[in-house]
Amino acid sequence: MPTITPIPAFSDNYIWLLNDNAKHAVVVDPGDAAPVINRLTEAGLELVGILVTHHHPDHVGGVNDLLAKWPGIPVWGSANSRANCITVPLGDGDTIEVLGETAIVATIPGHTLDHISFFIDGERPALFCGDTLFAGGCGRVFEGDAAMMRSSLDKLAVLPSATRVYCAHEYTLSNLRFARAVEPDNDALAKREQDCIARRDVNEPTVPSTLAEELETNPFLRCREDSVRAAAAAQGCANTGSADAVFAAIRGWKDNFR
Numbered sequence: 001m002p003t004i005t006p007i008p009a010f011s012d013n014y015i016w017l018l019n020d021n022a023k024h025a026v027v028v029d030p031g032d033a034a035p036v037i038n039r040l041t042e043a044g045l046e047l048v049g050i051l052v053t054h055h056h057p058d059h060v061g062g063v064n065d066l067l068a069k070w071p072g073i074p075v076w077g078s079a080n081s082r083a084n085c086i087t088v089p090l091g092d093g094d095t096i097e098v099l100g101e102t103a104i105v106a107t108i109p110g111h112t113l114d115h116i117s118f119f120i121d122g123e124r125p126a127l128f129c130g131d132t133l134f135a136g137g138c139g140r141v142f143e144g145d146a147a148m149m150r151s152s153l154d155k156l157a158v159l160p161s162a163t164r165v166y167c168a169h170e171y172t173l174s175n176l177r178f179a180r181a182v183e184p185d186n187d188a189l190a191k192r193e194q195d196c197i198a199r200r201d202v203n204e205p206t207v208p209s210t211l212a213e214e215l216e217t218n219p220f221l222r223c224r225e226d227s228v229r230a231a232a233a234a235q236g237c238a239n240t241g242s243a244d245a246v247f248a249a250i251r252g253w254k255d256n257f258r
Contacts, residue, residue, distance in 0.1 A: 002099045012170045020099045024048045028128045033062030052077035053130025054115040078114040108132045110149025111139035125163040134167045135209040137175030138220040146248035164208040172206035178257050182219040182231045189217040223247045
């Protein structure tokens with residue numbers, strides 16, 4: 001498995017850097033080229049590919065500048081992408097080779113209609129999920145609807161529980177604060193929040209998490225749990241037997257949570 005490290009960008013983005021022993025590198029969602037070029041130059045790495053989860057500027061804004069420096073490298077992304085930088089269009093179930101590892105593509109619309117994820121299986125499985133699944137939360141539903149987003153999260157939830165979840169933003173503390181409002185009696189969630197506060201106090205990333213952690217503490221993966229259904233009912237959800245309705249109520253609450 002390649003080494004995976006974060007490159008911070010903007011105020012809270014992570015561009016993920018994968019590199020192997022041969023000094024080859026692939027980056028995920030490079031919204032800004034400058035920190036990528038700086039990191040690769042410092043480490044003596046050659047960029048050989050770019051993975052794109054969706055078309056938002058903070059995920060693709062640096063691609064063309066990277067291609068100017070490393071022309072001809074593949075840019076893997078959705079076949080439905082609105083970004084004009086994709087050179088290898090992909091669909092659900094497609095596989096690609098990334099630094100000697102097989103990555104499986106899944107379409108996970110909701111945040112955007114072109115959103116995809118990349119899953120690398122193995123001894124230490126890794127998921128690059130952009131803005132769909134966050135540590136302790138999920139992305140806003142901009143282009144799809146609640147049912148679409150909930151279905152996309154369900155698609156990720158069945159991956160191996162040891163999967164490391166490499167999302168694209170450092171939103172964890174705000175997500176966990178909301179999750180605590182949804183499930184105030186979730187002991188695993190309370191412990192996770194304290195652990196993440198300690199990490200941020202020393203400026204350490206809170207990601208990757210693991211899928212096991214998300215299944216225990218992320219309300220958007222827990223829409224069938226009685227505690228989350230009760231929270232949705234308190235927000236006015238009239239059909240708590242529907243995971244889609246519960247998700248919509250919880251996501252709407254999060255959209256206005258302060």
